[in-house]
Amino acid sequence: MATLPQLEAERLFRLDHHRLAYLQQEPADPQQVRLLLLSLAMAGCSNRQIAEFSGIDTLTVRVLMTGDRAWCSRLQQVRAEAACEAWGINPDMVVRKRAPAARIGR
Known part of the structure; x- marks a missing residue:
């Protein structure tokens, strides 16, 4: 099981x-x-799973994945990043466009 770096763990404890x-x-x-x-979808997540993980409704998930713009919150982005981590995808690599579906060994 992977462990969080100390700084990240402390940041989680400060959430209120x-x-x-x-x-x-x-x-x-x-x-x-x-x-x-898109990285979650490429990893095998269904739109319903993506919506559940991110807190973004399924219609907005489809809109975003087709390339159109839609409003989403930073909390939804953080949840999508956490879902990527859970699926073995490095969200930092995805967002920086170095490797759109970069996977971390499970």
């Missing part, structure tokens, strides 16, 4: 409802979210 509410209202870059969602 105020920070989560802020992330829910803060807009995310739809292009970055789109890349994360």
